[in-house]
Amino acid sequence: MRLPRLFRTTPFRLTLLFLLLFAAAASAFLAYIYIATAGEATSRADAQVLHEMQSLETIYRSDGFSVLNQAVINRTRGERLLLYLLMNKNGQPISGSLTRSPMRDFAGTRDWLSFELIRRDADGSITKRPARGLEETLPGGERLFVGVDVGDAESYAAKILRALWGAGALVILLGLAGGVLVSRNVSRNMSSLTAVIDRARGGDLGVRATVRGTGDEYDELAAGLNDMLDRLERSVGGLRHAGDAIAHDLRSPLTRLRARLEAAVIEVEAGRADAKAALQQALEDADGVLRTFAAVLAIARLEAAVDTPSPNLFDPAALAASVAELYGPLCEDKGLDFKVELAAGLNLKGNPEFVAQALANILDNAVKYTPAGGAIMLRARRRSSGDIELSVTDTGPGIGPGDRARVVERFVRLENSRNEPGVGLGLSLVAAVARAHHGRLELDEGPGAIDQSGPGLRAALVLPMIT
Amino acid sequence: MRLLIVEDDLQASGAMATGLTEAGHDCLCAADGEAGLAAARAEHFDVLIVDRMMPRLDGVGMVESLRKDGDQTPVLFLSALGEITDRVTGLRAGADDYLVKPYALAELAARVEALARRRETGSVQTLLRVGDLEMDLIGRQVRRDGKAIDLQPREFQLLEFLMRHGGQSVTRTMLLEKVWGYHFDPQTNVIDVHISRLRSKIDKGFERAMLQTVRGAGYRLEA
Structure with missing residues (x-):
């Protein structure tokens, strides 16, 4: 029983x-x-x-x-x-x-x-x-x-004894009653939390425990549970979104690849094309799909991540210097004036590899779109708000104010970039890196229009300071 | 070279074996970690190519067992898991290099050769020599045919890597990983520009160009 x-x-x-x-x-x-x-x-x-x-x-x-x-x-x-x-x-x-x-x-x-x-x-x-x-x-x-x-x-003595027995009995009765009262109180508080857990386990991640504001341990527990559910909900939502995004993003390049192969089979059969060349083309297309896949996956994972993946403490200026060293010769070859301005003593907690990749993506764009004779400025500094800013300013055509929000979406490529290599994921990745670091990507006008060029673009990765 | 390919996807291992045999290597395939471990214990191989996720015994378990036996054969991990933490656990298990799927055959071949070479030159070298090109690792000096060549620090590192793998193809990804320490592929030809600068320094004024571009693969420093 x-x-x-x-x-x-x-x-x-x-x-x-x-x-x-x-x-x-x-x-x-x-x-x-x-x-x-x-x-x-x-x-x-x-x-x-x-x-x-x-x-x-x-x-x-x-x-x-x-x-x-x-x-x-x-x-x-x-x-x-x-x-x-x-x-x-x-x-x-x-x-x-x-x-x-x-x-x-x-x-x-x-x-x-x-x-x-x-x-x-x-x-x-x-x-x-x-x-x-x-x-x-x-x-x-x-x-x-x-x-x-x-x-x-x-x-x-007998009276004392009787009194003591009486007191003892009273204490036990009061103790039992108190125990029942306390247990019922605890049970009531716990059962509301258990109910929340049960519903969450049943798949309803939107459920939250009531925090009564008394600041006791039940409130702490409820707040902790709610925080955990928040993270879980975001993470699960992110994963779901990532799955949808990957499925969506790969469908079009794979369809394109398939169509090309089908066309190639017809062309080769008709003797109009060389089989080897068709295969070579298919291989290049497949590589393109794989690159897209890698980028989409990286973005999706960053978006699904609730916190920065494997964070480290590092100097963003040193990281910017290293990336600048990689891009310096390229800029020079393209006839671009590449300047670097790095503040000393910066500290950032984050994933240096992702930040480096984000910076490289911004520089890729700057090099691609800035015509010869232009200039690129890489800057790492601390804003007065305490945020760390890694910015790249170029004298290219820039991005119109109406397009700035759009270009960070996946696969959005503006008209004038159709002939440049790339799949339109660069800035999406930068934005995902920024978000994973609780920061943001800011796109602004560059130094303004001079002669035939400009107004340029200033892309800034703004990452919050260490808290 | 004699290579052991441990991979449960038989189509993939077949394609790998075809490509690597074409490149002049002798390949044996094992379909899971236990078979791979048995083969690696039974025979001598120059490099082991091990898939990370396999039935029965996975790549990490297999390499850990081998290393526990004292077997130091270079291991190249193949994995669909490309995150930094995945790479770190793979390398910590005892792998010498890590290649994320999907990969190009040229990339695989270049890395396998680089691994085998690393084993040959196990001893600490202070002087590298490829043809008439000499690199003094202590004095940080480079000479070709006795003529001193002035290099920037990064160019020196780049040339050192190329010289250590003299005669072998190295890919752009390998250079970016091993010389710069980055694990992403830039959209622009940044590496090509660095190579062409280095080329202009070591090949200019000489009749024969040592630093060659290998189509579809990367670069090679020819003696």
């Missing part, structure tokens, strides 16, 4: 455990109190009895039996704090407040006894009270019993 859900919760089990520990501690505490109070009462009574016995013995030794007898009679008449019984050698009572010795089989000279004192009151009712006494054989053979009523002390 399974326990009801409430009793299976962790807080309830913890409550039980604590109660158990508490009960054990309370028992030990009770035992100590009982021993201390009851024990103390008994030993005080014993000392009183012993003291009385000694003083009576002293009377007996110094003044003899009859004086002792008189003393016992006198004391019996007093406030009857103590109980007395003086007996002859045969144990027959002579004087005292007791009718007979509570000691059944007294042998030897001295013995302690705890007994019950039965008292008949004037109204005939009988009360039993605990008592304790000491019996001794006097040097002359007579026997003397001195006892004391310990009823008050014991009933006091």
